Amino acid sequence: MAVDFEFRKQVMDYHIGSDLIKYCFQCSRCSDNCPVTKVTTDFYTTTGYNPRSNILNALLGYKDAIFDADDLTIWGCTVCDTCDEVCPQNIELTEIFTFLKNQSIANGKGPDFIFSQARAIFDSAKAIPTPKTGKDPIARRREQLGIPPVMEPDIAEFQTLLKNLGVDKKLK
Ligand code: SF4
Ligand code: SF4
Incomplete structure (x- = not known):
């Protein structure tokens, strides 16, 4: 997986609270509480919608892992805001996911x-x-x-x- 530094910078710029103290520490609370993860994840294969992975890939600049994956990766999010409320780091996940969706449309890759x-x-x-x-x-x-x-x-x-x-x- 290659790091796309330009994409990483765009994500960081878009993330309003992008100071280091708010970095995701991968606690998985967002995924544990996400209603979409609950209904799409196969416990044995761990496939399905996963906001924690999306945040990790976005913050690390792994553009391909986001945009070359299946539609569920980005478009599974219903913007219910649950993850924003439970994130202990106050990361505005839905803001970042909106950015990813907009990028996907801008690149003509929307479903x-x-x-x-x-x-x-x-x-x-x-x-x-x-x-x-x-x-x-x-x-x-x-x-x-x-x-x-x-x-x-x-x-x-x-x-x-x-x-x-x-x-x-x-x-x-
Ligand atoms: S809840 Fe917040 S800190 Fe925890 S994995 Fe999700 S985005 Fe990262
Ligand atoms: S806003 Fe999206 S990622 Fe967050 S809990 Fe709701 S459906 Fe899941």
Whole structure:
């Protein structure tokens, strides 16, 4: 495994609390408490999502171990923030994981499901697009509960905002 010093510097720059005193000492508390690790890790093979390994590889500059691994390595994190809360070194793991995800997209290496989700949001201006046929289940539930309908977003305005951020160029 080769150390990429530029990548290492980027991680350290991105990590707001990057003073030496906050270095990860690999206690594994993040992985022990991570709900994704709990459901993806095979006890016997120890494969699965592992925030402790991600932090180690990121802080040491082992870029290949992160970006050349399977999608779960980066995208397994649901940003629930549990690891941030339990880390005894107050390392902001989710900040670093966000940086890794952004790098992955910038390098065109994001998984297809992320691009298709982003495309759906771009096209509909909604996190959960309205079904093209039949009654929208969210609208129906709101109606049943007597809650007023959600205001329809201005898709053109939303897309203009995203285009100004260059999001459209990143969509596959
Ligand atoms: S909880 Fe913090 S110090 Fe412990 S392994 Fe995870 S990142 Fe490192
Ligand atoms: S923020 Fe991500 S890595 Fe941290 S506990 Fe939640 S799912 Fe696991």
